[in-house]
Amino acid sequence: MNRMDTFTENQRKIYKIAKDYLQKNPHFTINELILVCKKNSNLPKNEISKILEKFIRKKIFVPGSRLTSETVLKNKTRLQIYNYLSVNPGLNFNQILNLFKIGPFAGHWHLEMLKKFGFIKERKFAIYKVFFHKDIPADKELIIFLLRNPNVFNIYLCLIKNPCTPNDLSKILDLHYSTIQYHLKKMQHNKLIIANDDKTYSINSGFQDFLTQHYDWTVPRELNKKIEEYIEPKRPVPSPQEEIVKVLREGDYLGGPVHYKVVVQNYTKLTISKIDIMITATSQYTWDHKVKSIDYLVPGETRGVDFILTPLTCGKSQIYATVAYTDGFGHPQTLLVPPKEIQIKCPLVAPKKVLKDQIDDWKQDLLKGSSSIQFKALSPKQIFEIAYNQIKTLNLSEVLLDEENFLCIFSGLIKDTSQKILLEAKVPPNTLTLDVWTNNLKHSTGLLANIRNQIDLAFQGYLG
Incomplete structure (x- = not known):
């Protein structure tokens, strides 16, 4: 696409005036150019100034040259140099002269014009001036x-x-x-x-x-x-799974979600790359990212990825992962991480009334777990009614009910340990937020999974 196709009408007008002027006056000052454009157009001086500054900033015009970004590549040799550097970056000055059979003066002139108009860039390594296409990443230039x-x-x-x-x-x-x-x-x-x-x-x-x-x-x-x-060719020998992949902290409870971590350890003698870790679990869980990736691991390097799973129900099921990667010989490899069984227990609870002025003390003393559910089809009032009615079926004491602000709080004890438990439900727009405070995050995870399941079933019944 022609660059002028993207210009506004006023930019196109100023471009034509400036281009004609620069053919005769390459050594211009910005003030001179503004006056010429003002004289030959009916545009305000401020607008002309902004347009010209943009042209110079984008190297459409370059002070000291009668060329423009449109005409700089019309020279056959210059175009050949540019095209070659686009595919073969990293040539030094002498290599370019020898390749295109041109003298130092011509080579310097062509390269300077390509640099001035932002088509290429120059770097100095040791005694060499080296040239790259403008889009080559700076951290790859030296290699x-x-x-x-x-x-x-x-x-x-x-x-x-x-x-x-x-x-x-x-x-x-x-x-x-x-x-x-x-x-x-x-x-x-x-x-x-x-x-x-x-x-x-x-x-x-x-x-x-x-x-x-x-x-x-x-x-x-x-x-x-x-x-x-x-050299006697060395064939790749697949490494035993335990030498490549190890799973750590498979079942950490975060008080609501479950934290599943896969650590990839490269004990081969070569770099492995394009490492994809895919997690598989039952419908007991939901999670946002099924696959996570690592670009590469050099020999001896270790890196981990984390998956956060939200339990939907209580119960026992397995979570496992598959690791796919490219070995140092360019061959694809796949490894299976052994399944890990995780149990989400729904704790039995008993009512225990807490005074309203004690709520903050309980929250400070206990560990907090959270979960949230989005409901796009219901109003905040409908969401709150469904949640409140389901929480009431639990064997907990109601501490606070604020129907105007869609907030309720219940308290109780874990039956087998007599530890405190506090449950709060609130409804920001279209979202139900559930917070549980307990002494043990496993209890929070189980209770939240149980409540979510009941609310989901009630929601489906409400719509059905």
Whole structure:
């Protein structure tokens, strides 16, 4: 789409006036340009100023150049340089000169114009001026530049095929051992590769998806022949499940929801990537995220993901997870986390009247659990009536009923422990909020699951 297609009528008018003026006067000042545009249009000075400032900020016009962002790529060589850097970023100045067979003056001029108009960016690494397309992420620039070195690139190709020792690489690439060590040190420092316990090196597969957009990993026939000659290919051996995945804190009770945590531990010698953890549970629970992901884990790294499940009923059921990932050789793997049985107990309660002025003391002394249910089809009054009538069926004492503000509070004791329990229900618009205070969050979880189930059944009966 032509950039002018997005301009307003006034922007289009100022663009044409300024473009004609700049053909003859590239070394303009903003004040001069404003006066010229004011003279040739009937627009207010403030509006002209804002339009021109926007053009300069977006590099549609650049002071000191008669070119515009539309015309800068009409030069054939400049367009070729831009297109090449879009696909092959990270070239230094001399590489560009040699590639396009142009002299230093012409190369400098074309690159400066592309920079001025925001098509490319320049970075300096050591003694090299290096050029990238404007959209390359800053944190990936150095690894792209490193791989433009033929020796680094060939080392990386070898490691894609198979983990290698420095001695292996020296023989395969016919490079001095110290040269190999020099490049390996730089590559490891910038996390392109990983040092393994058996003194081999392997690629960090976490970068592969990005780098594949800009590099062809086809191994030349001669190099492939040398790799096969010096290195016996190592086939991936699936690691035992317990070496990769361990589940911790499977059934923590948060007082309402259940906290299920999966910890992935990478004990292989290579980076694993594209790790997806999928949780499976019965209809006893609801949860927001069925799948959670980890980008990659380097050898020895551990990371966990958390799932929060809301019990809908009391009872006993199993929760388990499946872990899918790509191993260091690029092969998909799947592991099953053993099921964990979790029981939601509905505590038996007995009435215990608490005075209104004691409510805050109980809340401070006890642990709070919460749950909420959304009702889009009912008014706050209808929601409150359903909740209140169901809570009344529990063997608890009514402490407070505020029908105007849709609030009720009940108190009691857990029968088998004689511990205090306080239950509060309130209705913000379209949502029922249930809060339970007890000494034990397992009791909160069970009681909330029981109440939710009764309210859900009553709600279905109300609509039916």
